Amino acid sequence: NRLRRLRNLLRLLGNWLRRLCNLLRLLGNRLRRLRTLLRLLGNRLRRLRNLLRLLDNWLRLLGNLLRLLDNLLRLRNYLLRLLNHLLRLLNRLIFILLLILQLVSQFLYLFLYTQGFLGPQFSFCFLQFSLKFL
Secondary structure (H helix, E strand, O other): HHHHHHHHHHHHHHHHHHHHHHHHHHHHHHHHHHHHHHHHHHHHHHHHHHHHHHHHHHHHHHHHHEEEEEEEHHHHHHHHHHHHHHHHHHHHHHHHHHHHHHHHHHHHHHHHHOOOOEEEEEEHHHHHHHHHOO
């Protein structure tokens, strides 16, 4: 009777141990699946991090290009202002040269008129010529 009880206890113990082994095997399978999922998640996170770095690099490049464009536009505006000043200066210089030319032509007319080379019929033509420059 004792042996039967001992045998039943050992059988129950064996059943419990089998169940425990099955549970540990299932736990191991779940842990392996979890490890695989975590590895896949890590790969995806690495890819996402690389994509974010790539996006960051593209945005920096775009920022540098916009800064370059801004500098080029500033340079263009500066060159346009410089050209405007040079054109104004050239305009004044041409005006001064025309005034000098008019004065020289008036003195030449007076010289030729006083020396008797020109008659009174040229005075109206000269006046008309000198007024065109003003």
